[in-house]
Amino acid sequence: DTAVSQTPKYLVTQMGNDKSIKCEQNLGHDTMYWYKQDSKKFLKIMFSYNNKELIINETVPNRFSPKSPDKAHLNLHINSLELGDSAVYFCASSQYEGTEAFFGQGTRLTVV
Amino acid sequence: AQSVTQLGSHVSVSEGALVLLRCNYSSSVPPYLFWYVQYPNQGLQLLLKYTSAATLVKGINGFEAEFKKSETSFHLTKPSAHMSDAAEYFCAVRGPNDMRFGAGTRLTVKP
Numbered sequence: 001d002t003a004v005s006q007t008p009k010y011l012v013t014q015m016g017n018d019k020s021i022k023c024e025q026n027l028g029h030d031t032m033y034w035y036k037q038d039s040k041k042f043l044k045i046m047f048s049y050n051n052k053e054l055i056i057n058e059t060v061p062n063r064f065s066p067k068s069p070d071k072a073h074l075n076l077h078i079n080s081l082e083l084g085d086s087a088v089y090f091c092a093s094s095q096y097e098g099t100e101a102f103f104g105q106g107t108r109l110t111v112v
Numbered sequence: 113a114q115s116v117t118q119l120g121s122h123v124s125v126s127e128g129a130l131v132l133l134r135c136n137y138s139s140s141v142p143p144y145l146f147w148y149v150q151y152p153n154q155g156l157q158l159l160l161k162y163t164s165a166a167t168l169v170k171g172i173n174g175f176e177a178e179f180k181k182s183e184t185s186f187h188l189t190k191p192s193a194h195m196s197d198a199a200e201y202f203c204a205v206r207g208p209n210d211m212r213f214g215a216g217t218r219l220t221v222k223p
Contacts, residue, residue, distance in 0.1 A: 004155075033210065041150075041200055043213040055209040090155060094211070100146055101204075101211045103155040 023091030118214035135203030
């Protein structure tokens with residue numbers, strides 16, 4: 001059983017399109033995250049949700065909208081995709097402060 | 113705010129040599145520190161974590177790290193590198209609502 005699963009693994013789309021990435025965790029964690037990893041491997045947090053409530057929004061463009069229907073799911077919708085959105089997006093979850101985060105396998109988004 | 117800095121974006125060692133990857137932290141409270149490894153085209157896997165129990169922390173695959181408050185460091189070591197250790201390594205510090213990562217260190221292992 002995969003602890004944190006993301007779909008799709010690869011996503012190739014044209015500029016201007018809208019796309020969604022789904023994330024589910026079966027660990028019973030209260031907190032979920034979205035991270036963006038750029039071409040230089042730098043990991044930047046985008047959003048943090050705790051019990052379906054948005055906790056962190058790190059100066060991410062409004063085109064990015066996370067949605068958490070329940071505490072096991074955190075989806076990421078992106079409107080009007082731009083070339084600069086090309087990256088690997090990681091979903092992660094953790095329990096409470098001090099514990100490690102568990103990561104999904106990532107979604108490689110390529111905007112052409 | 114808590115943060116970590118990894119010294120050296122690329123480290124190259126010979127197979128069998130000591131691996132030393134450096135990480136310094138900045139935190140106003142006792143930190144929770146982690147090392148993760150990322151193999152190509154994969155997600156991040158936890159190597160080890162420091163949560164104030166013991167300053168020397170042992171992890172998977174023969175890695176260990178020592179927490180040194182006086183030096184604000186949490187360096188990762190392995191006595192003898194294997195080819196399979198070639199990957200990207202990330203140091204991270206846990207905050208109340210997130211986990212902040214260093215810029216990563218790419219480890220290359222030469223035969």
